[in-house]
Amino acid sequence: MQQFELNRIKVFNRRLVFLGAAKAAMLCLIGGQLYNLQVLQSQKYLRKADENRISIRVLPPRRGRILDRNGRVLADNKVTYRLVLVAEQSGDVERVLDALSSIVSISETERSRILLDVRQRRSFIPVTIRRHLAWSEVAQIEMDAPYLPGVSVEAGESRHYLMGSSFAHVIGYVGAASKSDALADAVLEVPGFSVGKFGVEKGYESSLRGRSGNIQVEVNAHGRVIRELQREEGVSGNDVLLTLDATLQEFVAQRLGAESASATLLDVKTGECLAMVSTPSFDPNIFVEGFSERQWKDIISNRRSPLSNKAVSGLYPPGSVFKLVVAAAALEYGVSNPRFEVDCEGHVQLGNRAFHCWKKGGHGILGLSQAIAQSCDVYFYNLALKVGVNRVAEMARRLGLGELSGLDLPGEKAGLIPTPDWKRAMYGDPWQKGDTFNTAIGQGYVLTTPLQLAIMTARLVNGGLFIKPRLVKSSGTGHDGKVRSPEAVPKIEISAETLSVIKESMFEAVNRVKGTAYKARIKEVPYMMGGKTGTIQVRRITAVERAEGIVKNEDRPWEHRDHALFVGYAPVEDPKYAVAVVVEHGGSGSSIAAPMAHDILLRAQVMFSGYQSQATFIDGCKVIDFS
The missing domain is CATH 3.40.710.10 (DD-peptidase/beta-lactamase superfamily)
Known part of the structure; x- marks a missing residue:
């Protein structure tokens, strides 16, 4: 009986030693991995953490102007206003849209598109309601701002052709970048950024576009901007001086x-x-501001080929x-x-x-x-x-x-x-x-x-x-x-x-x-x-x-x-x-x-x-x- 007890104790001790050795090995392995992560690869994971915390966003450059031989401006950038809505600040989005419809025209198709964007995007991301607001509409919206929660007017720039149809075939026009365009330059992925589609606007795109800048911002886990960390301004595009008078x-x-x-x-x-x-x-401005289906049909059905x-x-x-x-x-x-x-x-x-x-x-x-x-x-x-x-x-x-x-x-x-x-x-x-x-x-x-x-x-x-x-x-x-x-x-x-x-x-x-x-x-x-x-x-x-x-x-x-x-x-x-x-x-x-x-x-x-x-x-x- 005494011998049996001694054997059982020996077995238990061996198992205890083996278990302790296994735990020690495991602790060494964990310690080694912690050392590897926190010391040897600290810079690598610090960069990855910063990448998750810091968002780099492209700043579009100002597009160069197009001038006639005497310096008269033919194509320029003008300030435009767009109406945006932030869902989390609006509360009842449909009620806000009802209130807005008395100031700006919102068709059923546009309303459906806005509500779809609201559902698909995070609640703090602005949704565009309308582009190219008239100044009278901007003034009215600002006056009614207390009754329009989550609604604001943002200023931006769009292309403007001062001479209209007289220079349309030479100057051309700009439009949204295609997927193939966007692969060449990150700035082309910026929503609303335009590139030359026809005429001098297309032929001299690289010169007119300029070079984009960037802004580094700190964001939280949901992508909300916390603060701006660094900004590098872009370089405006070159002006193009034509030989035309x-x-x-x-x-x-x-x-x-x-x-x-x-x-x-x-x-x-x-x-x-x-x-x-x-x-x-x-009028090349319609390609910037948008045109109706009827306008487009009138253009392409014209047997005198106005686009050529x-x-x-x-x-x-x-x-x-x-x-x-x-x-x-x-x-x-x-x-x-x-x-x-x-x-x-x-x-x-x-x-x-x-x-x-x-x-x-x-x-x-x-x-x-x-x-x-x-x-x-x-x-x-x-x-x-x-x-x-x-x-x-x-x-x-x-x-x-x-x-x-x-x-x-x-x-x-x-x-x-x-x-x-x-x-x-x-x-x-x-x-x-x-x-x-x-x-x-x-x-x-x-x-x-x-x-x-x-x-x-x-x-x-x-x-x-x-x-x-x-x-x-x-x-x-x-x-x-x-x-x-x-x-x-x-x-x-x-x-x-x-x-x-x-x-x-x-x-x-x-x-x-x-x-x-x-x-x-x-x-x-x-x-x-x-x-x-x-x-x-x-x-x-x-x-x-x-x-x-x-x-x-x-x-x-x-x-x-x-x-x-x-x-x-x-x-x-x-x-x-x-x-x-x-x-x-x-x-x-x-x-x-x-x-x-x-x-x-x-x-x-x-x-x-x-x-x-x-x-x-x-x-x-x-x-x-x-x-």
Whole structure:
């Protein structure tokens, strides 16, 4: 019995020692882990604790302004007011909304959205009720504040376009950042932050946006802000100074009126765009302040495409304006000369098809300058065959057609200058003489933008300078945010003799009695212009229609009318400005587009010369005093 008791005590002692050793080991393990956490990894977990306690929030930078060439503000940031509600301070949210509805309009859809936001967010997080409050609404809300618990007005900034529709296609507009945008910059995740969506706003986004700042705040476990710890202010975006003149831009917009049209005015020596207008236009402010479903439907259903910048994205056959390119190619490659004559009898027969001249009965015997001035189609059918379409295409590219100009504006299209290789690759068909005839008069496959036609005109009259269009002045900033410097302008490969003949022919087209634009000439001698008209068929005229009599443009449905086109330069002695005007379905280039170009070129010369007298404008035959 005594031996049994001794054995039991030994077993108990062994178990006690084992249990004590296990506890000691466990305590050592816990102690070691505590040492590891509190000493060895203290900085790591201190940082994690701070991350849970400290919240870093982005401070959006102020967006840079957009100015015209004279420093006139075109796009700026204005103070706006929004109405917010904090649920935990309001108590009965629905009662507060009922009280608010007597001050601001709250639709059932908006009410449902507000109540959903209140349910989904923490009670201390503000919920937006209404943006862009009028000052009268702000004043009324502040007066009734004692009866509107939890309701407050917050001030912020939004984009504002001071010139409205006149600059809409150039400046563009801003909108909420997309998900793909937000991945690039944390500031884009800030609610209400806007980025450029179109025009200069988009093209110069990185420069206009600036650099965001940040604020460090201490928060509790629920995310409520306790106090501000540190603030680093951001850097405002750069101002962008455009080459456009606001006064001239407004004038051009008014002159084009309600037409579906575009006009581009360039400085022929520098390539600076002095005016670029596309009509009809739109008010870019609606993309900031919001628009109704009806407004949006009205815009997108408008067959005259108000959202399209026709100056850079509108593609049109250049019509008879392209005859300048054919003439330049013929002279430059030495296959013809100004004395080359053709007897125009009104058409050219090619197989069983007749290619007509626009003048029924023909022009008779013409030389090159006369053919350009009177826009004889038969002359250029013959000339294009002598030159060859490949040489014509090469000259077109030298003059800026069929390729992107490099303008600082998104959305530009390249156009098309066809060649036999292109047709074979595109359609699998060989080039025909009929294709050459169509190309000779700027029809068929040829497509250009109004901007390209303005560039072409500038290069033809500036002595052959290889100018490229600019929308931002050299002292502004480019896409990379760096200061831009003026670049030396090289020359294109075209002789002075060729340029002289083309320029003189354009002078005759406007200032000689038989010239197609004679009625639109500028009579004031110091401001006289040269140019070339174009009338572009949008459908083929059948033999039956010719026999019965072609229906006049004004008697056709709008979409069947010819496009009207004119390119010009002024003054004739020392050209400074080149213009291209295209009026969709406007009819005749000589009666519609040329008078518009007359007014634009005269207005530009009067403005920039400081002339303080009167000038006669074709629009309404009014005399406008600029003094």
